[in-house]
Amino acid sequence: MHVLVTGGAGFIGQHVCAALLARGDQVRAMDNFDEGYDPALKKVPTGVELVRADVCDPKSVRRALHTIDGVIHLAGRGGVRQSVADPEPYGRNNVAGTMTVLKAMAERHVRRMVLASSSSVYGSGGGPFRESDAADRPASPYAASKRAAELFCYASGLDVTAARLFSIYGPGQRPDMAIARFVRLARASEAIPVYGDGSSSRDYTWIADAVDGLLRCLDRADGYNVVNIGGGTPVPLTAVLAAVGDATRKQLRIQWLPPQPGDAPITHASLRIANEWLGWSPKMPFRDGVGRYVASL
DSSP states (O other), rough: EEEEETTTTTTHHHHHHHHHHHOOOEEEEEEETTTTSSSOOOOOOOTTTEEETTTOOOHHHHTTTTTOOOEEEEESSSOHHHHHHOHHHIIIIIIIIHHHHHHHHHHTOOOOOOOOOOOEEEEEEOOOTTTTSSOOOOHHHHHHHHHHHHHHHHHHHEEEEEEEEEESSTTOOOOOOOEEEEEEHHHOOOOOESSSSOOEEOEEEHHHHHHHHHHHHHHHHEEEEEEEOOSSEEEOOOHHHHHHHHHHTTTOOOEEEETTTTTOOOBBBBHIIIIIOOOOOOOOOOOHHHHHHHHHH
């Protein structure tokens, strides 16, 4: 296939591009290198055609779709807490950007797309979260923007799979992500700010497992589908901190702070559809993944 990866120079995008190349696909990456996080950390693997452009620019998107068979749409603004403080970029990048890509795909007669959605769409309820859940009570502007992007994909009539990603981590992850931040502060023997009482849990997904799931979504795209891509086992925050301490061989200094608005107390993916429809399941145990991440630094 000839695949366009939007946001292809970002954390997940770099790994997706490399995996597509490894299986023999032609890859074009589109990225605007914005300052959502340090642009110096963004890159594409050798062999990937890079287009520096914004997904909200219709002309650039139409050009980038020339000769393309399918799209993995990763471009967007991440960060739950940041979206509460400044929601506007989330509407622009995550919603308007997705609408621009969908319109250009229809004009270019490109039918197949994987949308990188988020576990945040499920809101602050318990779990396990199932794709059939209503997902109509987003707890943050980020979550609302991802759910809106899903709905526009559904309304497009194209062959779109909304992959709801659960807390992806691994080499190259954004520096503002929890595990990256915890490891950085632990290695510097600095205090780690922890919001809440440590009882919250997250369903973490190793980057290679997530990429495998995304590529399977691309290959199976037919009509509109929603699928969870997650670890399947929530990890308590206290266990995350313990894994970071073990991997860094540091005694952690914790600064306990009040809970933050928009944070869900638990995320937990039901993987039944991923197992049955994609033949996908995660392989990396959480503690092993944290060790591999620290070893990669």
